[in-house]
Amino acid sequence: MARLLQIHNTVLEEGLTQKVSLGLFRSDYMIDSLTDGTIKQVEFNTIACGSAAASYVLEKWHRNVVTLLGFPDRTKNMPLSDALHGYANAILTAHEHYIKESGSKTAAILIVIEDRTLNIGDQRLVEFEILKLAPSVRTIRKSITNISNTMRLDERRRLYINDFEIGVVYYRAGYSPDFYHSEVEWNVRLQLERSLAIKCPSIQYQLAGSKKIQQQLALSGVVERFLSEPEEVEAVRQVFTGLYSLDMVN
Numbered sequence: 001m002a003r004l005l006q007i008h009n010t011v012l013e014e015g016l017t018q019k020v021s022l023g024l025f026r027s028d029y030m031i032d033s034l035t036d037g038t039i040k041q042v043e044f045n046t047i048a049c050g051s052a053a054a055s056y057v058l059e060k061w062h063r064n065v066v067t068l069l070g071f072p073d074r075t076k077n078m079p080l081s082d083a084l085h086g087y088a089n090a091i092l093t094a095h096e097h098y099i100k101e102s103g104s105k106t107a108a109i110l111i112v113i114e115d116r117t118l119n120i121g122d123q124r125l126v127e128f129e130i131l132k133l134a135p136s137v138r139t140i141r142k143s144i145t146n147i148s149n150t151m152r153l154d155e156r157r158r159l160y161i162n163d164f165e166i167g168v169v170y171y172r173a174g175y176s177p178d179f180y181h182s183e184v185e186w187n188v189r190l191q192l193e194r195s196l197a198i199k200c201p202s203i204q205y206q207l208a209g210s211k212k213i214q215q216q217l218a219l220s221g222v223v224e225r226f227l228s229e230p231e232e233v234e235a236v237r238q239v240f241t242g243l244y245s246l247d248m249v250n
């Protein structure tokens with residue numbers, strides 16, 4: 001986290017080249033079955049949020065199962081999942097904004113992936129949905145390490161991978177120190193943040209979603225800095241669960 005914060009401070013001191021950020025978030029909840037059975041927020045993800053495509057497929061699977069069990073009439077009570085379409089549409093909206101602001105005509109979308117991709121099904125469905133909605137928009141998949149061999153910034157800090165200008169950087173990796181094997185990968189992250197491309201998420205969005213920040217938000221008096229109405233503060237606190245640092249002492 002210290003290195004991410006260092007990159008964040010560097011780009012702030014230099015002045016943000018791109019002031020627009022794209023946020024694709026996932027808020028995770030569990031039922032507190034040991035006490036009153038209320039729903040508690042256990043995690044808020046701001047980077048590499050998976051399951052948008054999986055939930056879309058899962059909804060159809062549930063409908064098929066209910067129908068095969070002989071209750072097709074009950075499928076009308078099942079909620080629809082448009083997460084996959086929403087994800088792809090949001091990325092394309094950011095891409096359109098970049099095209100409008102930069103004047104580029106052929107900017108691509110860079111999908112930052114793991115060295116060895118395990119969640120490829122979820123990732124590919126988002127990519128295919130982008131292709132379905134905008135067939136002319138190119139997507140490029142590269143790991144952070146592989147980006148180092150092909151990236152460059154021009155005098156306007158426009159990002160290029162090989163000869164393709166990049167309008168949006170969509171992170172499906174980079175959330176763990178394991179992705180940064182050496183100073184090469186850390187420098188790639190710094191150059192991506194310096195670039196004119198719209199990041200999903202930007203470094204500040206990633207930091208805001210870190211467990212340490214979530215832990216601080218759960219402390220007494222912190223929510224009150226952002227919400228003034230006592231009823232709103234209490235409603236937000238009702239969904240918080242205990243968040244504890246490993247370095248806390250009794």
